[in-house]
Amino acid sequence: MPLDHEQLVAMYRALSGTRIAEQTITDLNKSGVLRGHHSGLGHEAVGVAVGMAVRPDDCVQMSHRSGMMLSHARGGYSLREAVLSQFGRAPSHYASLPGRPRTLTIVGLVGTWVPMSVGISMADRLRGKDTVTVTFFGDGAANEGAVHEAMNLAGARRLPMVFLIENNGMAVSMPTSEATAASDFAARAAGYGMPGVLVDGHDPVALHEVAEEAVARARRGQGPTLIEAKLIRWESHANGIADLRTPEEIEEAHRRDGVRQLRDALIGQGILSEADADAIDDAARAEVDAAVEEGRTAGFDMTVPPPMDAADAWRLTYAN
Amino acid sequence: MGSTLYINAINRALHEEMARDNEVVAIGLDIGRQGGLFGVTRGLFERFGPSRVMDTPISEAGYMGAAIGMAMEGVRPVVEIQFADFVTVAFDQIVTVAAKMHYMTGGGKNVPIVVRLPYGVNVSGEGYMTGAGPHHSQSPEAWFCHCPGLKVVMPSSPADALGLLKAAIRDNDPVIYFEQKGLYYTLSGEVPEDGEDHIVPIGKAAVRREGTDATIVATGAMVGLSLAVAEKLAGEGVSVEVVDPRTLVPLDRETLVASVRKTGRVVVTHEASQTGGFGAEVAAVLADDAYASLRAPVKRVAARDMPVPAGLAARAALPGEARIEKAVRAVLGK
Ligand SMILES: Cc1ncc(C[n+]2csc(CCOP(=O)(O)OP(=O)(O)O)c2C)c(N)n1
Numbered sequence: 001m002p003l004d005h006e007q008l009v010a011m012y013r014a015l016s017g018t019r020i021a022e023q024t025i026t027d028l029n030k031s032g033v034l035r036g037h038h039s040g041l042g043h044e045a046v047g048v049a050v051g052m053a054v055r056p057d058d059c060v061q062m063s064h065r066s067g068m069m070l071s072h073a074r075g076g077y078s079l080r081e082a083v084l085s086q087f088g089r090a091p092s093h094y095a096s097l098p099g100r101p102r103t104l105t106i107v108g109l110v111g112t113w114v115p116m117s118v119g120i121s122m123a124d125r126l127r128g129k130d131t132v133t134v135t136f137f138g139d140g141a142a143n144e145g146a147v148h149e150a151m152n153l154a155g156a157r158r159l160p161m162v163f164l165i166e167n168n169g170m171a172v173s174m175p176t177s178e179a180t181a182a183s184d185f186a187a188r189a190a191g192y193g194m195p196g197v198l199v200d201g202h203d204p205v206a207l208h209e210v211a212e213e214a215v216a217r218a219r220r221g222q223g224p225t226l227i228e229a230k231l232i233r234w235e236s237h238a239n240g241i242a243d244l245r246t247p248e249e250i251e252e253a254h255r256r257d258g259v260r261q262l263r264d265a266l267i268g269q270g271i272l273s274e275a276d277a278d279a280i281d282d283a284a285r286a287e288v289d290a291a292v293e294e295g296r297t298a299g300f301d302m303t304v305p306p307p308m309d310a311a312d313a314w315r316l317t318y319a320n
Numbered sequence: 321m322g323s324t325l326y327i328n329a330i331n332r333a334l335h336e337e338m339a340r341d342n343e344v345v346a347i348g349l350d351i352g353r354q355g356g357l358f359g360v361t362r363g364l365f366e367r368f369g370p371s372r373v374m375d376t377p378i379s380e381a382g383y384m385g386a387a388i389g390m391a392m393e394g395v396r397p398v399v400e401i402q403f404a405d406f407v408t409v410a411f412d413q414i415v416t417v418a419a420k421m422h423y424m425t426g427g428g429k430n431v432p433i434v435v436r437l438p439y440g441v442n443v444s445g446e447g448y449m450t451g452a453g454p455h456h457s458q459s460p461e462a463w464f465c466h467c468p469g470l471k472v473v474m475p476s477s478p479a480d481a482l483g484l485l486k487a488a489i490r491d492n493d494p495v496i497y498f499e500q501k502g503l504y505y506t507l508s509g510e511v512p513e514d515g516e517d518h519i520v521p522i523g524k525a526a527v528r529r530e531g532t533d534a535t536i537v538a539t540g541a542m543v544g545l546s547l548a549v550a551e552k553l554a555g556e557g558v559s560v561e562v563v564d565p566r567t568l569v570p571l572d573r574e575t576l577v578a579s580v581r582k583t584g585r586v587v588v589t590h591e592a593s594q595t596g597g598f599g600a601e602v603a604a605v606l607a608d609d610a611y612a613s614l615r616a617p618v619k620r621v622a623a624r625d626m627p628v629p630a631g632l633a634a635r636a637a638l639p640g641e642a643r644i645e646k647a648v649r650a651v652l653g654k
Pocket of ligand 1: 032108110111112113137138139140142155166168170171172237
């Protein structure tokens with residue numbers, strides 16, 4: 001179903017807010033206040049659009065790029081928490097907490113995290129739930145063997161799943177075009193007996209439509225879908241890592257910016273006035289700025305190791 | 321009490337646990353209609369159906385990861401890897417995902433899977449599987465002992481195979497269960513009557529034979545060989561104790577140390593190759609905890625550091641009674 005005006009405004013609010021938060025977090029990392037971030041700038045649209053297409057009891061395994069945006073769009077995860085988590089003052093969006101929409105953690109090895117999402121879907125089926133499992137991974141991860149095994153297994157069992165490849169064209173310094181001879185990952189879906197859908201990863205409305213259909217299809221019992229969202233990340237792989245791309249490539253990313261495109265469209269269609277849009281942006285900026293202030297005055301210093309009781313940490317190695 | 325084959329004890333544990341708890345499921349290659357390549361899962365598919373006895377494509381990483389995901393939702397999957405050797409394909413899922421989940425989620429999620437690994441060769445030389453070659457014969461327990469977050473068990477008798485598998489299935493952590501495939505059809509032993517809920521606690525060693533002159537610490541198929549050696553030496557008036565750790569992680573240090581306090585002389589033997597093997601860990605533990613009691617250096621009797629040869633040639637690489645006996649004589653200074 002096409003988004004109504006209210007939903008479009010909500011979408012813009014989430015896009016604008018997470019853009020401002022992500023820009024702020026990225027800047028704090030660049031200036032050395034925080035250390036270590038895989039900036040999600042440019043990935044807001046895919047996070048927000050998919051976040052709006054799933055139910056709270058659907059399980060989403062988020063990526064290191066768009067997870068914050070997705071959590072925010074699903075609800076229960078404020079911009080303030082997003083910023084404070086970077087200061088170690090609030091749980092991250094990966095945390096499974098009561099009252100929050102259902103998520104599945106990732107692990108530090110890309111691609112490795114995908115098979116466990118298949119297991120979530122299998123467990124839900126054993127329990128007779130009508131939930132859908134969505135798993136995100138990048139173009140780099142897509143070339144890992146475990147991802148192939150996971151998608152094949154999901155296809156063979158017709159599991160209610162959505163595999164979402166955020167193809168930002170690069171894996172650190174490896175261009176997608178050199179990593180595979182195939183022009184589109186979506187075409188791989190045919191090999192798993194599932195539909196493959198290619199979508200502009202900057203266009204939140206197009207992304208939402210595609211994600212909503214894939215989720216509905218899964219819920220109808222028609223099996224998994226592979227979605228490839230093509231987009232360009234704004235920043236280098238992570239802060240401190242040189243960006244080997246040309247300035248033109250990065251300019252192209254800004255030119256295709258989905259946040260601004262939706263803003264312009266909503267104003268053009270008279271759904272929002274310029275002043276309405278400004279008010280949305282200003283509210284987000286105020287929340288983010290206050291959170292940064294809160295984080296900084298909490299005395300957070302990345303250069304000082306947090307106190308850790310090794311004996312307590314050891315206890316977490318085993319459940320019993 | 322009745323006598324049963326090692327393989328039947330494993331099969332019984334699966335039947336009993338799946339009947340007891342609906343959350344227990346089995347997953348792996350050819351475990352359904354086929355009943356498992358070796359027959360370990362016989363009857364499960366007919367009894368519990370395809371939703372709980374899941375045949376999968378040949379995708380060890382895929383179905384291991386899927387089992388881990390199910391376990392995070394409270395399901396208790398028992399994963400069969402057809403040959404322990406094939407676990408390399410799924411190693412990343414076990415080490416990266418399963419072993420660290422409880423820690424990484426601050427205790428929020430745990431992974432109650434059991435990974436069944438049919439390992440080793442038929443050291444008796446009777447029947448089948450006498451050295452199935454480098455890719456179907458390994459004993460890779462040390463890889464898993466080196467990964468915090470995993471528990472590792474290695475039953476050497478039908479009763480322990482039954483009791484340890486039931487304990488592993490009920491455990492809330494990932495447990496790697498090493499079943500010696502050469503013993504499947506060659507070893508029988510007493511097990512409690514059907515219907516008796518026989519549990520062998522994880523982390524508890526067993527003294528298989530008491531003795532006072534020397535201790536053999538043996539795992540898996542080496543236990544039987546060590547008992548034969550002890551029997552032979554008893555004829556010469558030498559009293560050998562045989563200790564079977566049963567659980568490698570967490571290791572029952574107390575039982576090992578108590579034995580060594582008594583005998584002062586130790587041989588450690590396992591089917592896996594020597595360098596970096598579990599025997600090295602046992603030797604180090606005894607050096608730490610029982611140094612003052614040791615009256616001779618600890619001797620290891622392990623497979624040679626080489627791929628396991630195919631066929632009967634495997635016996636040249638693997639430890640056997642002769643080498644165990646020689647090592648016992650060496651620690652006794654005879
Ligand atoms: C198995 C594995 N290999 C290498 C890395 C190091 N690494 C971290 S992110 C990354 C690039 C991943 O690319 P992609 O999946 O496209 O995601 P992106 O970061 O571009 O969003 C690499 C190589 C890793 N984390 N895991």
